[in-house]
Amino acid sequence: MAEPRKTAKSIDGMLELATFYVGDALCGIDILNIQEINKHTEVTIVPQSPEYVRGVLNLRGKIVTIIDLGKKLGLEPIVKSKDNRNIIVESNEEQIGLFVECISDVLTADPTKIEPPPSNIIGTQGRFFTGVFKTENKLIGILDIDKILTE
Template identity: 55%
Template sequence: MDNAEKIAAKAGNFQLSCFYIGEALCGIDIDQVQEINKQISFTEVPHAPEYVLGIMNLRGRIVTIIDLAKKLGLGLSNLTEESRIIIVSSKEEHIGLLVDKITDVIMADWKQVAPPPSNIKGVQGKYFQGVLNVKNKLVAILDVEEVLAVERG
C-alpha cells in the first residue's frame, strides 16, 4: 500500500505534536507521543549506529535515544536550551527522538493531508505519512514506525 492509499484509508480529525528538525517543520500523531522530556542526558552505547545517541533511564525503563536529524539525513542535531526528546511508543518499546525545538499541537483532518513528495527538504519521503499545509507552512507528518523499522532489524 503506498502513502496515498494509506492516507485515503484514514478518516477523521487527529492532533499533531509539531517540532523542528533544523529548518524542517514536522509533526507526530499525538496518540504516539508518550511524553516530551527536557532532560537530555544519556549514556553512549558502543558500536551503536551513528544515529543512536545512547540510552537513558526513564523512571526504570531503558529508552533508546535517536538523533532524528541524523536518522533523516539532515546532519546532527545541535543541543540547545530548546532541544527536547519526544518519547514515542512503538511495538511495546519506548524510543526517544531528539528534536531541535517543540512548537505546538494542531488539529488536522486526514482529508487535508497530501502524500509526501519523494524528497522533503533532503529527507527521504519514506519516513513520512504525508504533508499538511497549516497557515502557509508545510508540516511533514512523521511515520514513526518507518523511522524505527531499522532499529528492530
C-alpha cells in the same frame, strides 16, 4: 510484528498532530503515538550503536534509547541547546526517544487535506514521511513513526 498505531481522531474526524523542528524542517506526528515529552538530554553513549543513536537514558527505571531524528532522517545532527526535547514513543513494547531541536504547537488537521509527500522528499528520507499538511503559513511533514523505528 508491530501493532498498528492508533490514529488520533476526534469525534469530528480530525487528526491531532504534535509538531516539532528537526533542523529547519517542521515535522509532526499523531499525538496518540506520544507517551511524553521531556528535556533529559544527558545520555549514556552506547559503543558500536548506529550513528543515529545518541545513547540511552534511565527514565523512571526504564532504559530508553534516544535517536537523533536529524541523523535518522539523513539531515544534520541535532545541535544541543536548551530547547532540545525527547519525544518518547513506544515501539514493540520498548520506549524510544526522538531527540528534536524544539517542540512547536499541537495542531488539528483534517486528514482529507493531508497531501502525499512532494517528489523532492520521496528519496531515502522520504520513506519516513506519510504526507504533508499545509497551514496558512507552514508546511508540516508528517512522520511515519513505525518506519522510523523499524528501519
